Amino acid sequence: MRIIDLDGEDRETVHAAAEPEDQTPASDLLCEAGTILGWIGAIPQVRRPRVQLHPLVVRSDCRHRGIGRAVLADLEDRVRERGGLTIWLGTDDEDYMTSLGGVALFPNVLERLMNIRNLRGHPYEFYRKIGCAITGVLPDANGPGKPDLYMAKSVR
Numbered sequence: 447m448r449i450i451d452l453d454g455e456d457r458e459t460v461h462a463a464a465e466p467e468d469q470t471p472a473s474d475l476l477c478e479a480g481t482i483l484g485w486i487g488a489i490p491q492v493r494r495p496r497v498q499l500h501p502l503v504v505r506s507d508c509r510h511r512g513i514g515r516a517v518l519a520d521l522e523d524r525v526r527e528r529g530g531l532t533i534w535l536g537t538d539d540e541d542y543m544t545s546l547g548g549v550a551l552f553p554n555v556l557e558r559l560m561n562i563r564n565l566r567g568h569p570y571e572f573y574r575k576i577g578c579a580i581t582g583v584l585p586d587a588n589g590p591g592k593p594d595l596y597m598a599k600s601v602r
């Protein structure tokens with residue numbers, strides 16, 4: 447397996463990996479025998495030491511083999527090299543996969559967040575395992591009872 451740094455240049459490979467509208471700069475691909483196994487991207491913000499992680503996807507038949515962890519570790523190195531301090535991301539719960547889905551979060555938003563439980567394999571647990579902290583939640587971000595969970599990782 448090898449990780450390819452796309453750096454927003456290799457449009458053809460990006461098109462092979464994703465829908466055309468999903469193009470983002472500073473992307474990595476993980477390939478094995480010419481096949482794309484996963485894709486990670488980071489969106490920089492001008493003159494700010496933070497980048498937004500988006501997208502991150504591993505081919506469905508290749509999950510739970512450490513690929514997500516590997517591409518994120520590589521991305522962290524690249525962000526650090528460029529002077530970044532924090533990688534942040536939003537991860538939606540539109541399908542009631544956590545205890546924050548399908549319930550009214552106001553007014554005890556932080557209490558609910560502190561007691562979050564993973565009901566059906568929501569990826570927030572993956573992010574926690576690779577060192578991200580939950581930093582917030584936006585209730586009803588995608589409709590009633592469909593919050594967006596915010597997470598971040600320091601690369602200092």
Ligand SMILES: CC(C)(COP(=O)(O)OP(=O)(O)OC[C@H]1O[C@@H](n2cnc3c(N)ncnc32)[C@H](O)[C@@H]1OP(=O)(O)O)[C@@H](O)C(=O)NCCC(=O)NCCS
Nearest residue numbers: 502503504509510511512513514515537567568569571572
């Ligand atoms: C989330 C995703 C990127 C994880 O990639 P992956 O290659 O399967 O992750 P890894 O194998 O590196 O897993 C690292 C750890 O997280 C755990 N993990 C992975 N996905 C998990 C999930 N959905 N829920 C709970 N734990 C999970 C693994 O079991 C492993 O734990 P371990 O270190 O104790 O063995 C992948 O499942 C995916 O592409 N999902 C669909 C797209 C998606 O949800 N992207 C995130 C959008 S915010």
